[in-house]
Structure formats: C-alpha cells, structure tokens
Amino acid sequence: MAMDAPLPVETEDHEPPEAELIRKLMDYLTAEKMRPGMRLPAERQLAEKLGVGRAALRHVLKSLSLLGVLEMKPSAGTFVRNGTTDLLPRVLEWGVFLSPSRAEAVVEARRTLEVELAGLAAERRTGLDIGRLQHLIDQMSRKDNTASEYVDWDVQFHLAIADAARNEVLAGVLRSLQSMLSVWATRVIVSAGETETSLAMHTPILHAIIDGDAESARVAMRAHMDRATRRLYATIAADSIESFSQKTT
Amino acid sequence: MAMDAPLPVETEDHEPPEAELIRKLMDYLTAEKMRPGMRLPAERQLAEKLGVGRAALRHVLKSLSLLGVLEMKPSAGTFVRNGTTDLLPRVLEWGVFLSPSRAEAVVEARRTLEVELAGLAAERRTGLDIGRLQHLIDQMSRKDNTASEYVDWDVQFHLAIADAARNEVLAGVLRSLQSMLSVWATRVIVSAGETETSLAMHTPILHAIIDGDAESARVAMRAHMDRATRRLYATIAADSIESFSQKTT
DNA sequence: TTACAGAAATTGGTTATCCAATTTTGAGTT
DNA sequence: AACTCAAAATTGGATAACCAATTTCTGTAA
Structure with a gap:
C-alpha cells in the first residue's frame, strides 16, 4: 500500500x-x-x-x-507567589512509591544535602540562628514529647540548619526531600523508641555549628545521617511498603 | 457587641x-x-x-x-506513568527565577552538587560511563570547536558524570540548575577564550573518576568549580543582570 | 471460520453559558 | 467635603453541550 x-x-x-x-x-x-x-x-x-x-x-x-x-x-x-507548596513533594511521593529504586536516591540526596548544609551553616550562622537551633534542641529534649511531636521538632531543627546555611536553593530542595521522607521518618522514631539516641547525635552537630567548625559539622551530620539511613532501611524492610494513604496535616 | x-x-x-x-x-x-x-x-x-x-x-x-x-x-x-518528566526540575526553576537575588545560591548549589556527584561517580562508574566520559573529553579537545559547541560538550560531560553517580534525584536537580546557568556559562567561555584552561581542568576529574578515587574527584571538581565560579562572577559583574527569559527546550 | 469494512459507542478536548462572590463605582445624604 | 450604601461590572468557578478521534462491536462477504 x-x-x-x-x-x-x-x-x-x-x-x-x-x-x-x-x-x-x-x-x-x-x-x-x-x-x-x-x-x-x-x-x-x-x-x-x-x-x-x-x-x-x-x-x-x-x-x-x-x-x-x-x-x-x-x-x-x-x-x-514565590512560595513552594508541599504538594510538589506530595506528588513526588507517588513517584517514589512507584519506583523504590528512586527512594534510595532520595535518601542519599537528602544525606548529601544535609551534610553540606551543615557545613555551610557552621560558616554562616548568626547569633539568631544559634538561638533558634538551641531552642529546638531544648524542645526535642522535653521528656513529655509524643513521638510525632519529637519528629516535628527534629524536622524543624534540620530545616533551621538549612536556613542558617543561607542558600535558598539547597534549602528548598532539602525541604522537598524532607517532606517526602517524613512519612517514613515518623515510623523510624516510633518503631524504635529512638529519641534518646537521636537526640544524642544532634547535640554534636549544634556545637560544631556554634563553634563555626564546618568540617566537624559535616562529620557530625554525616554520622547522624548514616545512622538514620540505616534505621530507615531497616524499617522499610520490616514493613513491606503497602499502605501509603495516611496523612499528616 | x-x-x-x-x-x-x-x-x-x-x-x-x-x-x-x-x-x-x-x-x-x-x-x-x-x-x-x-x-x-x-x-x-x-x-x-x-x-x-x-x-x-x-x-x-x-x-x-x-x-x-x-x-x-x-x-x-x-x-x-512512572513519573519522570523534565518538568519537575522546571518547577524548581520557576521557583528560583522569580528572585534574581538567588543567583548566587544557584551557583553555589550547583558547585556543591557537582562536587558530590563527582565523588559518587568515582565510586560507581561502570566501563560504559568511562567510555562515554572519555568520548566527551575527546570531543571537547577538538580544535575546530566553536565556543557554543565546546560548551555543549562541556555540559554533556558534567551531566554524564551526574548519570554515572547513579542518583536520579541529585542528577535531576543538577540538570535544572545547569540549564539555569547555561546562558552565562556560554558567555564565560566565549568572553574569555577559556577553552584550553577549561579543558585542562577537566582531565584530572576524568582520571580521578577512572581511578575510582572519590576524594580526588571531589578535589578536582571543586577546583574546577571554584575557577568557573570566579569567571562567572567576573562576567556577571561586567554585564549587569537583566535578561532572564531564555530557554532550553 | 475468518477477514474486513462500517457503524456505534466511548474517549479526552473545546467552547459557550451561567453562577456566586468580590470589587469597584457613583449617586445620595449628612 | 466626607461618608454610606447599594447597584453594576468584573472576577474566577462550574456546568452542560458539543466535537474530533479512537476504539470496539457487528454484520457481511469471502
């Protein structure tokens, strides 16, 4: 034809x-x-x-x-509007859900950014930043925190570090990754009663930032991230990934 | 009342x-x-x-x-569909471009990601990756390249490194940052006739990646980025920042 | 029984119209 | 001149009808 x-x-x-x-x-x-x-x-x-x-x-x-x-x-x-909605990460959750291989990439990306942001924060933090971070650590230290409250303070702590790093782009990306992982992050803390250990790993980060010691801050954050990553994978392995329709708000 | x-x-x-x-x-x-x-x-x-x-x-x-x-x-x-679209990084682009003050943040973010991706690439590159990178270096070495052709190969080289790092998330972010800066990148090369110096800084990166030496790869990339950043700022300082509506496709 | 047209149903895409709510306008009053 | 308040114009939001293209079904001819 x-x-x-x-x-x-x-x-x-x-x-x-x-x-x-x-x-x-x-x-x-x-x-x-x-x-x-x-x-x-x-x-x-x-x-x-x-x-x-x-x-x-x-x-x-x-x-x-x-x-x-x-x-x-x-x-x-x-x-x-210049803001960023949390709907973008929300949608990304679906993508992550579909291809678990990407979940690893998200975790690793978050780890990378957190470490570098901690380093930058140590170099650029102001007195105001230090006060904010100290306050968040104090809140995390409270004994009467529920698990989800603790996670909230934890997240805010990391985001505060990102803010102190004075780089809106990196901070914005981290924010997206953060909310993508928040679902699992809660499970890690809840399932493991991990608050004490988690708290113990945050203080060195804070002190390094206060001292303005960028390298120490990176090392401390890297250690924290490595541990958190391991716990995360352990938790994911435990539950298979199925229910994905619950929510914060 | x-x-x-x-x-x-x-x-x-x-x-x-x-x-x-x-x-x-x-x-x-x-x-x-x-x-x-x-x-x-x-x-x-x-x-x-x-x-x-x-x-x-x-x-x-x-x-x-x-x-x-x-x-x-x-x-x-x-x-x-398994969600992969270049519109995702595009979104990041929109969020950023509205406030040109973030230009520095973009540059710094790119620098950070490039360095880390180079390190990851050194750890994870396959033989195929090495071949691709070598080919791109060869193309960059050609004497009959126009400035814009050279920049194209340059960009591809960096993206190939990102691919070799095996992290879709970081690579995607870098891609969007890359396209944001591509306009200026061209100017840097064009205005400075910088191709020889640029090429000379790429080969150590490639060799470190071939050797699987992550730390050397980071160092080499960091040196490259530092120089590129300086030239970029010099160029930006020359022209004032005004036109910001370009595009890749 | 199989192959193949052609009609019918179903699909997302587009347009036009109407709706509710806010904003603006301007006359009327103090 | 300043203030009130209601009517009119303008806004995004919602609905229904219609369109073009694809898919599916069906009946007929080989």
Missing part, C-alpha cells in the same frame, strides 16, 4: 501542548516584570492575549497554583 | 480544595493497585466515583500529567 506517510510533524509527540503554553506564560510574566504579589490579567484577557482557549489557560494556571507559583483567588484575580 | 466570633474553622484557609482531590485520587490509585501502563476509568465515571465535577477532576489529572505521573491520550484514556 503506497499511501504516503502521515507526515511526521514531530519525532516526539510526547511534547505536551501545555508545555508550550507554560513557556508563553512564563515569557509573559518575565516580560511584564511580574513580581510576587502582583495580579496578572483576567483569565479571559490573558487567554486572548496568549492566543489560547480559556480552559487550556485555566489548566495551566491551576497547575502552577497547585505548585505554589501562582495563587488564584476567586472573584479577585490570580496573583504571583 | 456580643455576637460570638465566626468560629475559626481553620487558621489557614490557604488549603486548596484541589489538594484534597489529589489525595482522593492517590488513594484510589493505591487502592486499585494501579501500575504504570494501566488505564484508569473514564473522566466522567471517575468524577462521579470521587464525587466531584469533571472540570475539577480534569485540572488535577492535567496537573499530574504535567508532572509525569499520568499521561492523557485523547480518545484513548488516561494512563499511569
């Missing part, structure tokens, strides 16, 4: 048409020098300006607002 | 209703033991089953498909 081929308009049809729209939108935002808090044009106007249907535009706006780039207020308008 | 307060149902009303829907959807997928490649129910049925409008469901499905969790084929159905 010699009917001519259907004209390969593109080798990769996996290029979603939405991606192009997103590009247009982002170009528009940059061109208009939109800053966080500013309102962007009404959907109808914007749709016409970009040459697309309102529904398509709507999908993109929704997606971006779910990711924390925009915020859509009913009857008010759509605004630029 | 003693009318009682409007009952603070929630301190944070910024909880988008879509988040709840995503949760429901995820729960459904896990409950039905959906695996990549499987088709999920038609939009209309699914919408009714979840008790939401089709539009709302549609937004969520679109968002998830943009993130690579799902794939929507017109007239065929929506399918589960």
